[in-house]
Amino acid sequence: MSRFALSRRSALALMGGAAAFGATSRLAHAAGEIKVLNWQGYGTDEKWALEMFEKKTGIKVVHDYFNSEQEMLTKLRTSPGVYDVVLMNNIYVMEAAHEGLIQALDTAKFSNFNDLTPALRDSDRFVMGGKHFAIAWVWGLTSFAYNTQKITAKPDSMNALWDPAHAGKVGWRDDALESIQIAALATGQDMNAPADIEKIKEKLKSLKSQIKTFWSSEDEWNKYMAAGDYDIAVYWSGSAARSKKAMKLPVEFVVPKEGAIGWFDGLTIANNAPNAEGAAAFINFMVDPEFYVKWDNDIGAPASSNAKANAQLPEDALNRVVLGDPEVVKRVQWMAPITDEQKQKNQELWDEVKTSFAL
Structure with a gap:
């Protein structure tokens, strides 16, 4: 997103x-x-x-x-x-x-x-x-949003997605590149050139007990969140603003200390x-x-x-308060183009991870 x-x-x-x-x-x-x-x-x-x-x-x-x-x-x-x-x-x-x-x-x-x-x-x-x-x-960021009715203290780390307190209540997008980049951020690595891909693989495999379901569209995300299926879920900044404003969902978007995908x-x-x-x-x-x-x-x-x-946006708009904050922007890692070979490797890694979930 x-x-x-x-x-x-x-x-x-x-x-x-x-x-x-x-x-x-x-x-x-x-x-x-x-x-x-x-x-x-x-x-x-x-x-x-x-x-x-x-x-x-x-x-x-x-x-x-x-x-x-x-x-x-x-x-x-x-x-x-x-x-x-x-x-x-x-x-x-x-x-x-x-x-x-x-x-x-x-x-x-x-x-x-x-x-x-x-x-x-x-x-x-x-x-x-x-x-x-x-x-x-x-433009915007990919990170996560959380249900403010279920999580009272605002998370500040990407590792909140791995917090056992949210086992079986995490929403995740079924996307190889995004998954690898989030895991890279959570393990303190450069998301565009991670030094330890095995660490990323193991980090993703450890999501097995966390993920409630995969989502593929904003509409699906909103339905799962509205139904109370998610405590916390990977999401896009603009979509989170839309879910809160248009759908009236109790969600807040987070730019964690490790950074976010720009x-x-x-x-x-x-x-x-x-x-x-x-x-x-x-x-x-x-x-x-x-x-x-x-x-x-x-x-x-x-x-x-x-x-x-x-x-022309109101001074309290997310896109001025959060995305307009230089300190937030400093934590952003921007997506870079990848080769077909790397796409294939990413997909193979992600397929292996998803297969491990079914075991």
């Missing part, structure tokens, strides 16, 4: 002024529809936002979903010419670009482009050969997108303060890549 990545472009809703908007609107009405591939419940499918966007542009937005980045890549590979906008975590953008799954973007078509945080906007995770392949959208997501335009113009317009809308501030205030969201959007 999990959890930064891609971008989209468009010469539609980027221009200011009534005349420009009129031209954009006519193009959009002619285009009719775009198809977005994303995690379910992750901003782009908010009903009110889609209604707002369609009213502005005449473009209808339909969605398809994935439960893992590998599933996202598989859908792009096997369904060319189907998707317009695709959400991607930053570590997958260059892989998709090299494969020709996404297209280079004309940044002049995005009116909000210059307001994006340069470190995210111009990251080498998004830019190749001087061309942007993703528009920085949101990620940033972007919005991309698929190669051979049926409606690239509409896709660009939608991406520009997604990074606009008009959308983001309402999303965060009403629903809960990750931090925006748009500095102007973050500045």
